Amino acid sequence: MSEPLHHAPATSGRTRSLTAIALSLLTAVGLPALAPTAAQAATTADHCVVNLTRDEVTCAATQSAALALDEAASAEAGVQSVTLITLYDRTNYDPAGGTRSFVGDGSHTCSAAYSPVEFSVDRLDAAGWNNRASSVRTYRSCDIRLWDSVSLSGASSTWIDALANLGTIGWNNRAGSYQIS
Numbered sequence: 001m002s003e004p005l006h007h008a009p010a011t012s013g014r015t016r017s018l019t020a021i022a023l024s025l026l027t028a029v030g031l032p033a034l035a036p037t038a039a040q041a042a043t044t045a046d047h048c049v050v051n052l053t054r055d056e057v058t059c060a061a062t063q064s065a066a067l068a069l070d071e072a073a074s075a076e077a078g079v080q081s082v083t084l085i086t087l088y089d090r091t092n093y094d095p096a097g098g099t100r101s102f103v104g105d106g107s108h109t110c111s112a113a114y115s116p117v118e119f120s121v122d123r124l125d126a127a128g129w130n131n132r133a134s135s136v137r138t139y140r141s142c143d144i145r146l147w148d149s150v151s152l153s154g155a156s157s158t159w160i161d162a163l164a165n166l167g168t169i170g171w172n173n174r175a176g177s178y179q180i181s
């Protein structure tokens, strides 16, 4: 079985495993919503930030809260986190259905070329994100390539910089894994 997240050899030899963390999120997602005493408490959507540098996943009730928690933890660890890509459950980058962001350290900028692949992330099913992404944004010169299966095999999309509706290229609610370059 392959690792859920690994660097391409040309980038570095490090290998990281996020399966256990991702699995632990499944229980968090299933928790009942708190009483809607604040506007932001009205959603049960999951918003998680996968931090490559710290090898941790941070989740919160909103995308901004998840990013803020990740940034605070990163600052404590002496690193700056920057977003490389964000997957949205809904089209048009609407965060209301849930988001999953992948962040690297502050010095990271993707190379202009698509080869080598800089990050490969499989098993979106373990994170509750298989066949779910409907729009995607990328940052820091990164692009994303979606794979139909959860194991970076089968059909794959073109490289995407940003797309408000993945359905326009036949990839709505379809990705099971992805690569960043």
Ligand SMILES: [Ca+2]
Pocket: 088, 089, 090, 131, 132, 133, 134, 173
């Ligand atoms: Ca969706």
